[in-house]
Amino acid sequence: MxxxxxxxxxxxxxxxxxxxxxxxxxxxxxxxxxxxxxxDDLGKVIGRGGRTARALRxxxxxxxxxxxxxxxxxxxxxx
Amino acid sequence: MTTADEQEEIVSEDSQPxxxxxxxxxxxxxxxxxxDIAADYLEALLDIADLDGDIDIDVEGSRxxxxxxxxxxxxxxxxGGETLEALQELTxxxxxxxxxxxxxxMLDIGGHRARRRDELSELGRVRAEQVRDTGExxxxxxxxxxxxxxxxxxxxxxxxxxxxxxxEEPERRIVIRRG
Numbered sequence: 001m002x003x004x005x006x007x008x009x010x011x012x013x014x015x016x017x018x019x020x021x022x023x024x025x026x027x028x029x030x031x032x033x034x035x036x037x038x039x040d041d042l043g044k045v046i047g048r049g050g051r052t053a054r055a056l057r058x059x060x061x062x063x064x065x066x067x068x069x070x071x072x073x074x075x076x077x078x079x
Numbered sequence: 080m081t082t083a084d085e086q087e088e089i090v091s092e093d094s095q096p097x098x099x100x101x102x103x104x105x106x107x108x109x110x111x112x113x114x115d116i117a118a119d120y121l122e123a124l125l126d127i128a129d130l131d132g133d134i135d136i137d138v139e140g141s142r143x144x145x146x147x148x149x150x151x152x153x154x155x156x157x158x159g160g161e162t163l164e165a166l167q168e169l170t171x172x173x174x175x176x177x178x179x180x181x182x183x184x185m186l187d188i189g190g191h192r193a194r195r196r197d198e199l200s201e202l203g204r205v206r207a208e209q210v211r212d213t214g215e216x217x218x219x220x221x222x223x224x225x226x227x228x229x230x231x232x233x234x235x236x237x238x239x240x241x242x243x244x245x246x247e248e249p250e251r252r253i254v255i256r257r258g
Binding site: 005008044051052056058059061062 | 162172
């Protein structure tokens with residue numbers, strides 16, 4: 001449910017909704033929701049001073065994802 | 080010393096709808112559209128999260144007002160309304176994406192803002208009267224722009240005191256002094 005919720009929240013605010021991908025990964029240190037967006041949308045998802053990313057994390061925590069990390073994956077840098 | 084957000088609040092509270100009827104009707108239809116987009120965005124979220132809630136759309140003054148009402152929505156409000164602010168922020172962005180116009184939409188959940196408005200209004204009045212009577216400057220707890228706006232208004236209704244905001248978000252707080 002958290003992946004779906006996060007995907008919906010992000011899709012609604014970006015210019016390339018079809019390129020939003022959210023994956024839930026279970027790492028040794030805990031669960032991580034990895035968000036991938038079109039490179040042009042990265043700034044939008046982060047927001048001024050990280051404001052939008054913080055809002056996304058707050059809502060996900062409230063929906064039961066406390067302790068689940070939300071990572072914005074910079075597609076350019078991952079390769 | 081007020082932030083841009085507070086200035087906006089002040090402008091919106093004080094200004095009357097545009098006299099130009101044509102301009103006003105365009106504005107209202109934009110605000111109604113904002114409400115519809117916001118409702119779709121939030122409704123889908125409630126569905127995904129399996130939360131029960133009804134969404135009301137309204138236009139209050141010069142902004143769209145959207146409220147989610149339902150039995151147990153307290154987790155969407157969060158401590159000190161933190162989650163509510165986050166959802167409002169995201170909803171405004173979702174509206175902006177569709178309309179291309181920056182949205183000043185107001186979101187309420189479970190009547191939280193309405194209740195908080197009453198509490199803060201009372202707090203502002205009581206503290207302002209203390210400052211007026213004792214001359215001692217009062218520093219209030221940090222508040223959101225919405226909360227500060229309510230307190231500024233309550234202080235302004237008391238003679239002999241002034242209020243201003245100090246500090247940076249999220250530690251920005253109201254100071255009331257004799258003036």
